Amino acid sequence: MIALRIGNGYDIHRLVGDRPLILGGVTIAHHLGLDGHSDADVLTHALMDALLGALSLGDIGHYFPPSDAQWRGADSLKLLAQVNQLIIERGWRINNLDNVIVAEQPKLKPHIQAMKENLAKVLAIDPDLIGIKATTNERLGPTGREEGIAAYSVALLVKEG
Ligand SMILES: Nc1ccn([C@@H]2O[C@H](COP(=O)(O)O)[C@@H](O)[C@H]2O)c(=O)n1
């Protein structure tokens, strides 16, 4: 018997002048970066929420509360490794992941493969199981005005036997 569980995640972080831009663990040269208590890696945050959502385990704020100083400046890939552990402990594996980053600037296409490889390494899966797309918001709304970058993620988990 095969069991499937699907989850979705969303996050948005504000763009500011004095922070690095980190997406999927890749530091991208840009005049603005994402603000947050952690490294503000919005893609990895949306992905963690999708994975937790698939197993009805709550959200990242439950495991890594922004009020807790230990997560200040946290490397989100390290948090993702902890989320992956929760999945493995429960006997699930990742079937595939799909993600959309909404960013007016910079061009993300040249960095997508590196993001996939970073995430795949942490999750111990093939990079081809991870979809990552980038889109502008056609200059509409907060992402379109370059006030922030948002990400949406979908995760499909599978358990056999
Ligand atoms: N930050 C971004 C946004 C988009 N792209 C790539 O450009 C294509 C066209 O984007 P539209 O929003 O105009 O549809 C998109 O499909 C991406 O390939 C990007 O690299 N970085």
Ligand SMILES: C[C@@]1(CO)OP(=O)(O)OP(=O)(O)OC[C@H]1O
């Ligand atoms: C991982 C955390 C830890 O503070 O990161 P933040 O940078 O606060 O980002 P947010 O997506 O607002 O909330 C998730 C938090 O749990």
